[in-house]
Amino acid sequence: MKVHTLDLGFLNIENAIASYVVEGSGGLVLVETGPASTLAHLETALRNNHWQLADFQHVFLSHIHFDHAGAAWAFAQKGATIHVHPKGLPHLMAPEKLYNSARMIYGEQMDALWGPMHPIEASQLSAPSHGDTVQAAGLTFTAWHTPGHAVHHIAWQVGKGAESSLFTGDVAGVKIGNGPVVPPCPPPDIQVEDWLASIRLMRELPAETLYLTHFGKITEKTTHLNALENRLLAWAEWMKPYAEQQTAAEQIVPLFEKYVADELTALGVDERGLRRYEAANPAFMSVAGLLRYWKKKFER
Helix, strand or coil: CEEEEEECCHHHCCCCCEEEEEEECCEEEEECCCCHHHHHHHHHHHHHCCCCHHHEEEEECCCCCHHHHCCHHHHHCCCCEEECCCCCHHHHHCCHHHHHHHHHHHHHHHHHHHCCCCCCCHHHEECCCCCCEEEECCEEEEEEECCCCCCCCEEEEECCHHHCEEEEECCCCEECCCCCEECCCCCCCCCHHHHHHHHHHHHHCCCCEEEECCCEEECCHHHHHHHHHHHHHHHHHHHHHHHHCCCCHHHHHHHHHHHHHHHHHHCCCCHHHHHHHHHHCCHHHHHHHHHHHHHHHHHC
Protein backbone atom coordinates (compact mmCIF):
# COMPACT_ATOMS: atom_id res chain seq x y z
CA MET A 1 0.00 0.00 0.00
CA LYS A 2 1.19 3.48 -0.89
CA VAL A 3 -0.44 6.68 0.38
CA HIS A 4 -0.27 9.99 -1.51
CA THR A 5 -1.19 13.18 0.36
CA LEU A 6 -2.83 15.80 -1.86
CA ASP A 7 -3.02 19.38 -0.55
CA LEU A 8 -6.30 20.89 -1.81
CA GLY A 9 -5.13 24.49 -1.49
CA PHE A 10 -8.22 25.56 0.43
CA LEU A 11 -8.49 29.39 0.43
CA ASN A 12 -5.02 29.38 -1.16
CA ILE A 13 -3.62 28.21 2.18
CA GLU A 14 -1.18 25.29 2.35
CA ASN A 15 -1.89 22.22 4.45
CA ALA A 16 -5.44 23.11 5.51
CA ILE A 17 -7.35 20.24 3.84
CA ALA A 18 -5.99 16.96 2.47
CA SER A 19 -7.32 14.23 0.23
CA TYR A 20 -5.54 10.90 0.20
CA VAL A 21 -4.95 8.61 -2.74
CA VAL A 22 -4.30 5.06 -1.59
CA GLU A 23 -2.66 2.69 -4.07
CA GLY A 24 -3.33 -0.99 -3.63
CA SER A 25 -2.51 -4.03 -5.72
CA GLY A 26 -5.86 -3.66 -7.48
CA GLY A 27 -5.90 0.05 -8.22
CA LEU A 28 -6.65 3.36 -6.53
CA VAL A 29 -9.04 4.62 -3.88
CA LEU A 30 -9.66 8.12 -2.56
CA VAL A 31 -10.09 9.02 1.10
CA GLU A 32 -11.87 12.39 1.51
CA THR A 33 -12.80 14.57 -1.46
CA GLY A 34 -12.60 18.00 0.12
CA PRO A 35 -15.21 20.62 -0.80
CA ALA A 36 -16.44 21.28 -4.32
CA SER A 37 -14.70 24.67 -4.14
CA THR A 38 -11.33 22.85 -4.33
CA LEU A 39 -12.40 20.25 -6.90
CA ALA A 40 -10.45 21.93 -9.72
CA HIS A 41 -7.35 21.93 -7.50
CA LEU A 42 -7.90 18.23 -6.74
CA GLU A 43 -8.33 17.39 -10.42
CA THR A 44 -5.07 19.20 -11.21
CA ALA A 45 -3.25 17.27 -8.48
CA LEU A 46 -4.63 14.03 -9.87
CA ARG A 47 -3.60 14.90 -13.44
CA ASN A 48 -0.09 15.71 -12.22
CA ASN A 49 0.07 12.07 -11.12
CA HIS A 50 -1.51 10.85 -14.40
CA TRP A 51 -4.84 10.08 -12.72
CA GLN A 52 -8.38 11.27 -13.35
CA LEU A 53 -11.68 11.17 -11.47
CA ALA A 54 -12.87 8.07 -13.33
CA ASP A 55 -9.88 6.09 -12.00
CA PHE A 56 -11.49 6.03 -8.54
CA GLN A 57 -14.26 3.48 -8.17
CA HIS A 58 -14.29 3.72 -4.37
CA VAL A 59 -14.31 6.90 -2.28
CA PHE A 60 -14.16 6.70 1.52
CA LEU A 61 -15.51 9.62 3.56
CA SER A 62 -14.87 10.17 7.26
CA HIS A 63 -18.07 12.24 7.56
CA ILE A 64 -20.32 14.53 5.56
CA HIS A 65 -19.03 17.98 6.53
CA PHE A 66 -18.31 20.00 3.38
CA ASP A 67 -14.54 20.11 3.87
CA HIS A 68 -14.48 16.31 3.79
CA ALA A 69 -17.34 15.26 1.51
CA GLY A 70 -18.47 18.27 -0.50
CA ALA A 71 -17.10 17.00 -3.83
CA ALA A 72 -18.16 13.35 -3.44
CA TRP A 73 -20.91 13.82 -6.04
CA ALA A 74 -18.28 14.52 -8.75
CA PHE A 75 -16.75 11.07 -8.22
CA ALA A 76 -20.17 9.43 -8.09
CA GLN A 77 -20.97 10.99 -11.46
CA LYS A 78 -17.91 9.16 -12.81
CA GLY A 79 -19.16 5.85 -11.42
CA ALA A 80 -17.59 5.65 -7.94
CA THR A 81 -19.20 4.04 -4.92
CA ILE A 82 -19.15 6.44 -1.96
CA HIS A 83 -18.66 4.86 1.47
CA VAL A 84 -20.12 6.89 4.34
CA HIS A 85 -21.60 6.51 7.83
CA PRO A 86 -25.25 5.31 7.85
CA LYS A 87 -26.34 8.58 9.50
CA GLY A 88 -24.62 10.57 6.77
CA LEU A 89 -25.98 8.62 3.82
CA PRO A 90 -29.42 10.33 3.65
CA HIS A 91 -27.75 13.75 3.49
CA LEU A 92 -25.67 12.73 0.47
CA MET A 93 -28.80 11.46 -1.27
CA ALA A 94 -30.63 14.71 -0.55
CA PRO A 95 -28.15 17.43 0.50
CA GLU A 96 -30.58 20.37 0.43
CA LYS A 97 -31.20 20.47 4.20
CA LEU A 98 -27.49 20.16 4.99
CA TYR A 99 -26.60 22.81 2.43
CA ASN A 100 -29.29 25.27 3.50
CA SER A 101 -28.33 24.89 7.17
CA ALA A 102 -24.73 25.69 6.31
CA ARG A 103 -25.79 28.70 4.26
CA MET A 104 -27.46 30.12 7.37
CA ILE A 105 -24.03 30.07 9.03
CA TYR A 106 -21.80 31.14 6.13
CA GLY A 107 -24.19 33.40 4.19
CA GLU A 108 -22.62 35.02 1.14
CA GLN A 109 -19.34 33.15 1.75
CA MET A 110 -21.01 29.77 1.19
CA ASP A 111 -20.22 29.40 -2.51
CA ALA A 112 -16.63 30.61 -2.26
CA LEU A 113 -15.90 28.42 0.76
CA TRP A 114 -17.62 25.20 -0.21
CA GLY A 115 -19.06 25.28 -3.73
CA PRO A 116 -22.14 23.28 -4.78
CA MET A 117 -23.26 19.94 -3.38
CA HIS A 118 -25.34 17.69 -5.65
CA PRO A 119 -27.32 14.56 -4.73
CA ILE A 120 -25.85 11.07 -5.14
CA GLU A 121 -27.94 8.09 -6.24
CA ALA A 122 -28.70 5.58 -3.49
CA SER A 123 -27.24 2.78 -5.64
CA GLN A 124 -23.83 4.48 -5.42
CA LEU A 125 -23.81 4.87 -1.65
CA SER A 126 -22.53 2.31 0.84
CA ALA A 127 -23.05 2.67 4.60
CA PRO A 128 -21.04 0.10 6.60
CA SER A 129 -21.83 -0.70 10.20
CA HIS A 130 -19.27 -0.38 12.98
CA GLY A 131 -16.48 -2.88 12.32
CA ASP A 132 -17.63 -3.82 8.81
CA THR A 133 -14.99 -4.27 6.14
CA VAL A 134 -14.93 -3.12 2.53
CA GLN A 135 -12.67 -4.63 -0.13
CA ALA A 136 -11.32 -2.07 -2.59
CA ALA A 137 -8.24 -1.92 -4.84
CA GLY A 138 -6.89 -5.09 -3.28
CA LEU A 139 -7.07 -3.53 0.20
CA THR A 140 -9.25 -4.07 3.26
CA PHE A 141 -10.92 -0.98 4.75
CA THR A 142 -12.50 -1.35 8.19
CA ALA A 143 -15.13 1.18 9.28
CA TRP A 144 -14.85 2.28 12.91
CA HIS A 145 -17.74 4.49 13.98
CA THR A 146 -16.10 7.25 15.99
CA PRO A 147 -18.60 9.88 17.20
CA GLY A 148 -17.71 12.94 19.24
CA HIS A 149 -16.87 15.44 16.53
CA ALA A 150 -19.90 14.28 14.52
CA VAL A 151 -22.44 11.50 15.02
CA HIS A 152 -21.83 10.44 11.41
CA HIS A 153 -18.07 9.94 11.72
CA ILE A 154 -15.98 6.97 10.58
CA ALA A 155 -12.25 6.39 11.06
CA TRP A 156 -11.11 4.07 8.27
CA GLN A 157 -8.46 1.47 9.07
CA VAL A 158 -6.61 0.18 6.01
CA GLY A 159 -4.87 -3.14 6.41
CA LYS A 160 -4.41 -5.17 9.55
CA GLY A 161 -2.08 -5.19 12.52
CA ALA A 162 0.57 -2.62 13.45
CA GLU A 163 1.39 -2.02 9.78
CA SER A 164 -2.11 -0.74 9.10
CA SER A 165 -3.04 2.94 8.88
CA LEU A 166 -6.01 4.90 10.20
CA PHE A 167 -7.59 7.73 8.23
CA THR A 168 -9.12 9.76 11.01
CA GLY A 169 -11.06 12.62 9.46
CA ASP A 170 -11.55 15.04 12.35
CA VAL A 171 -11.84 12.68 15.32
CA ALA A 172 -8.03 12.69 15.81
CA GLY A 173 -7.98 16.48 15.65
CA VAL A 174 -6.27 19.16 13.59
CA LYS A 175 -2.47 19.44 13.53
CA ILE A 176 -0.78 21.78 11.08
CA GLY A 177 2.93 21.27 10.44
CA ASN A 178 4.89 21.12 13.68
CA GLY A 179 2.12 22.80 15.66
CA PRO A 180 0.03 21.17 18.38
CA VAL A 181 -3.12 19.12 17.88
CA VAL A 182 -6.43 20.91 18.52
CA PRO A 183 -10.01 19.58 18.57
CA PRO A 184 -12.40 20.91 15.89
CA CYS A 185 -15.69 21.49 17.72
CA PRO A 186 -18.38 22.74 15.30
CA PRO A 187 -22.11 22.37 15.98
CA PRO A 188 -24.36 20.50 16.18
CA ASP A 189 -22.87 17.15 17.26
CA ILE A 190 -20.00 17.87 19.66
CA GLN A 191 -20.22 15.37 22.50
CA VAL A 192 -17.11 15.26 24.68
CA GLU A 193 -17.80 11.92 26.35
CA ASP A 194 -18.37 10.21 22.99
CA TRP A 195 -15.20 11.81 21.65
CA LEU A 196 -13.18 10.50 24.59
CA ALA A 197 -14.55 7.01 23.90
CA SER A 198 -13.51 7.34 20.25
CA ILE A 199 -10.01 8.39 21.33
CA ARG A 200 -9.84 5.28 23.52
CA LEU A 201 -10.90 3.14 20.56
CA MET A 202 -8.18 4.63 18.36
CA ARG A 203 -5.60 3.98 21.09
CA GLU A 204 -6.67 0.33 21.23
CA LEU A 205 -6.58 -0.26 17.48
CA PRO A 206 -3.32 -1.81 16.24
CA ALA A 207 -2.82 0.87 13.57
CA GLU A 208 0.14 3.02 14.58
CA THR A 209 -0.02 5.55 11.74
CA LEU A 210 -2.73 8.21 11.57
CA TYR A 211 -3.64 10.33 8.56
CA LEU A 212 -5.41 13.57 9.47
CA THR A 213 -7.53 15.44 6.96
CA HIS A 214 -6.15 18.60 8.62
CA PHE A 215 -3.28 17.76 8.00
CA GLY A 216 -1.02 14.87 7.17
CA LYS A 217 0.69 11.83 8.62
CA ILE A 218 1.15 11.18 12.35
CA THR A 219 3.47 8.42 13.56
CA GLU A 220 3.50 9.14 17.31
CA LYS A 221 -0.07 7.95 17.85
CA THR A 222 -0.15 7.72 21.64
CA THR A 223 1.49 11.10 22.22
CA HIS A 224 -0.81 12.70 19.67
CA LEU A 225 -4.02 11.24 21.10
CA ASN A 226 -3.02 12.07 24.68
CA ALA A 227 -2.46 15.70 23.68
CA LEU A 228 -5.79 15.79 21.84
CA GLU A 229 -7.66 14.43 24.85
CA ASN A 230 -6.06 16.96 27.18
CA ARG A 231 -6.81 19.91 24.90
CA LEU A 232 -10.40 18.80 24.25
CA LEU A 233 -11.04 18.69 27.99
CA ALA A 234 -9.29 22.05 28.50
CA TRP A 235 -11.34 23.75 25.77
CA ALA A 236 -14.59 22.33 27.15
CA GLU A 237 -13.75 23.49 30.69
CA TRP A 238 -12.77 26.95 29.39
CA MET A 239 -16.20 27.27 27.77
CA LYS A 240 -18.24 25.95 30.71
CA PRO A 241 -18.53 29.17 32.79
CA TYR A 242 -19.59 31.17 29.74
CA ALA A 243 -22.27 28.57 29.05
CA GLU A 244 -23.41 28.65 32.67
CA GLN A 245 -23.72 32.44 32.50
CA GLN A 246 -25.53 32.16 29.15
CA THR A 247 -23.05 34.56 27.59
CA ALA A 248 -23.84 35.33 23.96
CA ALA A 249 -21.63 33.57 21.44
CA GLU A 250 -20.74 36.88 19.78
CA GLN A 251 -19.14 38.03 23.04
CA ILE A 252 -17.23 34.78 23.51
CA VAL A 253 -15.74 34.47 20.01
CA PRO A 254 -13.02 37.17 20.34
CA LEU A 255 -12.12 35.87 23.82
CA PHE A 256 -11.82 32.30 22.55
CA GLU A 257 -9.87 33.41 19.48
CA LYS A 258 -7.36 35.10 21.80
CA TYR A 259 -7.25 32.08 24.12
CA VAL A 260 -6.47 29.73 21.24
CA ALA A 261 -4.05 32.11 19.50
CA ASP A 262 -2.14 32.72 22.74
CA GLU A 263 -1.90 28.98 23.37
CA LEU A 264 -0.72 28.21 19.84
CA THR A 265 1.75 31.09 19.86
CA ALA A 266 3.21 29.89 23.16
CA LEU A 267 3.71 26.50 21.51
CA GLY A 268 5.69 28.01 18.64
CA VAL A 269 3.03 28.65 15.96
CA ASP A 270 3.78 31.78 13.92
CA GLU A 271 1.32 34.18 12.25
CA ARG A 272 1.21 32.14 9.06
CA GLY A 273 0.55 29.02 11.09
CA LEU A 274 -2.26 30.74 12.98
CA ARG A 275 -3.99 31.53 9.67
CA ARG A 276 -3.68 27.90 8.61
CA TYR A 277 -5.14 26.68 11.90
CA GLU A 278 -8.02 29.15 11.61
CA ALA A 279 -8.78 28.03 8.03
CA ALA A 280 -8.88 24.38 9.08
CA ASN A 281 -10.64 24.97 12.41
CA PRO A 282 -12.45 28.33 12.72
CA ALA A 283 -12.70 29.52 16.31
CA PHE A 284 -16.27 30.78 15.96
CA MET A 285 -17.43 27.28 15.03
CA SER A 286 -15.87 25.75 18.13
CA VAL A 287 -17.57 28.39 20.29
CA ALA A 288 -20.94 27.47 18.79
CA GLY A 289 -20.31 23.75 19.14
CA LEU A 290 -19.07 23.81 22.72
CA LEU A 291 -21.86 26.14 23.86
CA ARG A 292 -24.38 23.73 22.37
CA TYR A 293 -22.65 20.80 24.11
CA TRP A 294 -22.93 22.47 27.52
CA LYS A 295 -26.51 23.58 26.92
CA LYS A 296 -27.52 19.97 26.25
CA LYS A 297 -25.77 18.85 29.44
CA PHE A 298 -27.44 21.55 31.54
CA GLU A 299 -30.87 20.54 30.20
CA ARG A 300 -30.53 16.93 31.36
